[in-house]
Amino acid sequence: xxxxRYASATAALVAVGVVLAGCxxxxxxxxxxxxxxxxxxxxxxxxxxxxTEATAKVYGKIFADFSAKTGVRVxxxxxxxxxxxxxxxxxxxxxxxxxxxxxxGSLGVFTSQGLVGEVDKGSVAxxxxxxxxAWDNGKASDGRYYAIPFSTQAMVTLVRKDWREKLGKPVPRxxxxxxxxxTAFTKDDPDGNGQxxxxxxxxxGTTDRGYLGWWASSFVWQGGGDVVKQxxxxxxxxxxxxxxxxxxxxxxxxxxxxKVVQPGALTTGTNDAHAFFETGKTGIYVTGxxxxxxxxxxxxxxxxxxxxxxxGPAGDTVLGxxxxxxxxxxxxxxxxxxQLAEYxxxxxxxxxxxxxxxxxxxxLPVNSKVDVDAVYDDPRWxxxxxxxxxxxxxxxxxxxxxxxxxxxxxxxxSLFATCGGDVEGDLGKLAGNLEEELRAQGMxx
Amino acid sequence: xxxxxxxxxxxxxxxxxxxxGAVGSHPVRRRHRxxxxxxxxxxxxxxxxxxxxxxxxxxxxxxxxxxLSLYRVRPFLGDLWVGLDNYARILGDERFRAAIGHTLVxxxxxxxxxxxxxxxLALLLEGHAKSLWFVRxxxxxPVVAATAVIGEIWRLLFFPAPEGFVNSALSLVGLGPWTFLxxxxxxxxxxxxxxxxxxxxxxxxLILAGLAGIDRRQYxxxxxxxxxTAQRVRHITLPALRPVITIxxxxxxxxxxxxFTEVYVLTGGGxxxxxxxxxxxVFTVAFERDEIGVASAGSxxxxxxxxxxxxxxxxxxxRKEAG
Numbered sequence: 001x002x003x004x005r006y007a008s009a010t011a012a013l014v015a016v017g018v019v020l021a022g023c024x025x026x027x028x029x030x031x032x033x034x035x036x037x038x039x040x041x042x043x044x045x046x047x048x049x050x051x052t053e054a055t056a057k058v059y060g061k062i063f064a065d066f067s068a069k070t071g072v073r074v075x076x077x078x079x080x081x082x083x084x085x086x087x088x089x090x091x092x093x094x095x096x097x098x099x100x101x102x103x104x105g106s107l108g109v110f111t112s113q114g115l116v117g118e119v120d121k122g123s124v125a126x127x128x129x130x131x132x133x134a135w136d137n138g139k140a141s142d143g144r145y146y147a148i149p150f151s152t153q154a155m156v157t158l159v160r161k162d163w164r165e166k167l168g169k170p171v172p173r174x175x176x177x178x179x180x181x182x183t184a185f186t187k188d189d190p191d192g193n194g195q196x197x198x199x200x201x202x203x204x205g206t207t208d209r210g211y212l213g214w215w216a217s218s219f220v221w222q223g224g225g226d227v228v229k230q231x232x233x234x235x236x237x238x239x240x241x242x243x244x245x246x247x248x249x250x251x252x253x254x255x256x257x258x259k260v261v262q263p264g265a266l267t268t269g270t271n272d273a274h275a276f277f278e279t280g281k282t283g284i285y286v287t288g289x290x291x292x293x294x295x296x297x298x299x300x301x302x303x304x305x306x307x308x309x310x311x312g313p314a315g316d317t318v319l320g321x322x323x324x325x326x327x328x329x330x331x332x333x334x335x336x337x338x339q340l341a342e343y344x345x346x347x348x349x350x351x352x353x354x355x356x357x358x359x360x361x362x363x364l365p366v367n368s369k370v371d372v373d374a375v376y377d378d379p380r381w382x383x384x385x386x387x388x389x390x391x392x393x394x395x396x397x398x399x400x401x402x403x404x405x406x407x408x409x410x411x412x413x414s415l416f417a418t419c420g421g422d423v424e425g426d427l428g429k430l431a432g433n434l435e436e437e438l439r440a441q442g443m444x445x
Numbered sequence: 446x447x448x449x450x451x452x453x454x455x456x457x458x459x460x461x462x463x464x465x466g467a468v469g470s471h472p473v474r475r476r477h478r479x480x481x482x483x484x485x486x487x488x489x490x491x492x493x494x495x496x497x498x499x500x501x502x503x504x505x506x507x508x509x510x511x512x513l514s515l516y517r518v519r520p521f522l523g524d525l526w527v528g529l530d531n532y533a534r535i536l537g538d539e540r541f542r543a544a545i546g547h548t549l550v551x552x553x554x555x556x557x558x559x560x561x562x563x564x565x566l567a568l569l570l571e572g573h574a575k576s577l578w579f580v581r582x583x584x585x586x587p588v589v590a591a592t593a594v595i596g597e598i599w600r601l602l603f604f605p606a607p608e609g610f611v612n613s614a615l616s617l618v619g620l621g622p623w624t625f626l627x628x629x630x631x632x633x634x635x636x637x638x639x640x641x642x643x644x645x646x647x648x649x650x651l652i653l654a655g656l657a658g659i660d661r662r663q664y665x666x667x668x669x670x671x672x673x674t675a676q677r678v679r680h681i682t683l684p685a686l687r688p689v690i691t692i693x694x695x696x697x698x699x700x701x702x703x704x705f706t707e708v709y710v711l712t713g714g715g716x717x718x719x720x721x722x723x724x725x726x727v728f729t730v731a732f733e734r735d736e737i738g739v740a741s742a743g744s745x746x747x748x749x750x751x752x753x754x755x756x757x758x759x760x761x762x763x764r765k766e767a768g
Contacts, residue, residue: 082732084732084733085732085733088731088732088735088737089732091520091521092518092520092737093520094520094521109735113519113520113521113522113735114519114520114521114522115521195608196607197606197607197608206713206715207713207714207715207718208713208733209733210733263604263605263606263609263627264600264604264605264626264627265627266627266715266716266717267600267626267627267711267712267713267715267716269713329521330521400735402733402734402735403734406729406733406734410540410718413715413716413717413718414629414716414717414718416716417628417629417715417716417717417719418629418717
């Protein structure tokens with residue numbers, strides 16, 4: 001090989017090496033955030049929301065209003081499916097969107113991976129209008145804030161009113177009444193078509209994103225159980241406690257004995273699940289208030305009612321979460337991030353988000369100056385606000401709850417699928433794995 | 446095997462080896478290699494665009510995957526070196542080992558099922574009539590339809606209640622209702638069924654091509670000798686199809702190991718993890734448990750197994766053809 005060819009080959013190798021090194025040698029930020037990232041006012045300002053097509057329109061309008069007011073252009077990308085997976089893919093290539101609005105449940109993953117930086121609560125204009133309880137949605141296990149709350153909500157129970165009245169059943173107030181109503185919806189032909197094609201309980205029971213754990217958590221708390229319990233500044237595993245076992249057995253009965261759950265539940269995600277309620281296949285759905293608009297349209301406002309969770313042995317606690325505004329790390333537009341976040345929590349944007357038709361993007365406002373009754377003028381939202389105030393709680397604030405929820409739903413899914421399994425034994429085994437996860441996250445007592 | 450080997454080989458190998466690529470060392474080529482003329486580099490020049498694209502979109506990401514498998518990956522906090530720890534963790538994961546078992550069942554079931562059904566279809570639909578052409582196209586449709594679409598459609602067809610489509614059809618003949626994807630006992634079999642439904646027509650087309658190559662006179666001669674239809678299939682058709690079957694087996698077993706889309710859409714790995722396969726598990730670990738390093742280790746293992754499998758099949762084939 002002539003010398004010049006060696007030279008060019010060497011040059012090419014060096015070039016590749018430089019590129020590779022460039023990819024890998026970005027200084028490792030210890031706290032995430034945009035500190036130390038070169039700012040560029042001309043860079044695109046990319047904003048993601050976890051939405052459906054309906055909510056994307058509402059967000060689009062809010063962002064357009066923001067642009068009109070401030071002159072900051074928003075490059076808006078609604079993400080319809082696999083939001084977390086797409087974030088992980090973008091994180092792996094170190095090119096995150098600048099700002100995202102998604103579940104409060106993502107806080108743990110984002111902070112433990114350094115995808116978001118700390119938020120200085122005091123410096124957020126309008127932050128004082130946000131109640132302490134809402135701010136907690138942005139607080140991580142270290143007591144610091146890494147996100148700004150945008151919307152809160154509590155799980156409510158949707159019941160087919162027309163079916164219930166036809167069968168002459170009362171509004172369920174207790175677990176027993178709930179189970180009884182679900183059985184009646186399954187066995188007594190509430191739609192009167194002469195066929196056994198209706199079901200009592202609608203469950204999005206796939207393990208994808210840990211959905212089953214999401215759904216089951218409210219019931220577990222109502223039975224006095226828990227996945228992990230706070231104990232001082234650490235946590236202990238509670239998933240094998242007698243109370244948790246009792247709750248899980250209550251749920252398993254629905255899957256295995258009375259068989260009141262819709263078929264295929266254990267592989268059904270939320271998007272597929274909604275259809276079962278609005279097409280008149282199932283009569284009881286424990287879900288968030290964001291579904292009202294869609295069900296009003298596709299099922300009819302008069303056909304279903306919204307109630308607080310029926311009381312279990314230990315109360316009527318339900319999951320209360322919401323959406324946060326996350327200012328993503330590595331952004332060249334830190335000023336725009338802050339500006340948009342401050343706009344989103346303003347009374348004006350919060351109201352606009354609540355008025356989204358058919359689906360509001362702000363469910364219960366975080367801004368205390370916004371009055372739920374005045375904006376919605378709907379008793380169902382009043383119920384939701386009351387449930388949130390009285391009975392809602394978030395998942396435990398371990399650094400990253402995702403692995404707990406994932407393993408919890410895998411175990412539940414397996415228990416409900418096989419029916420013959422040993423609840424206590426399987427939950428005991430799960431407890432061992434969760435204990436290990438607690439240790440890995442440095443949270444074990 | 447390098448690319449230059451392949452390029453040179455094409456001029457001096459017989460048809461027997463053209464499917465597999467390189468043959469053993471050859472005097473013509475050896476002489477050729479020593480002479481460095483412009484013509485040595487011309488093929489490289491033509492290959493360069495493809496090689497560059499492969500490098501950027503295949504080889505570099507693969508190398509990156511191997512690198513990630515040795516780290517605890519935290520893109521914004523700096524990766525931590527963990528050595529082979531990720532491999533130990535993925536192999537120690539009970540659900541991952543179960544997933545490997547499911548993958549093997551799925552691969553074997555789909556491969557054999559597709560081949561048997563494809564063979565039957567090919568025998569039935571061989572010929573030149575116009576109507577056959579139409580039926581063949583209709584039968585081939587599942588192959589060209591998007592896998593994700595097929596998954597969604599079969600999810601609906603398999604609806605596990607009496608009013609589900611397949612179950613209502615079954616009830617007409619007094620069967621069912623079956624649970625299909627809803628129970629850990631039947632879910633894997635249902636996924637295998639969908640795989641066969643999609644894969645059999647593809648096998649059929651390749652087998653049809655093989656059948657067209659069989660000399661008709663062999664059938665006539667055997668018929669004159671009094672061979673039954675079954676005997677003709679057994680002693681003429683099957684031996685003549687051996688090369689096609691080898692190719693199908695190789696392709697299908699490798700494809701079977703990498704199965705992802707249909708499982709992901711049909712069941713997402715559930716219920717109770719009963720349909721979790723290699724790739725769905727890797728996917729869950731990467732994007733739901735957010736452990737990119739461990740997931741990369743799983744992918745690297747899959748690559749090694751696939752690679753080894755390919756080499757074994759190639760060596761076996763070449764030995765057979767040489768002998």
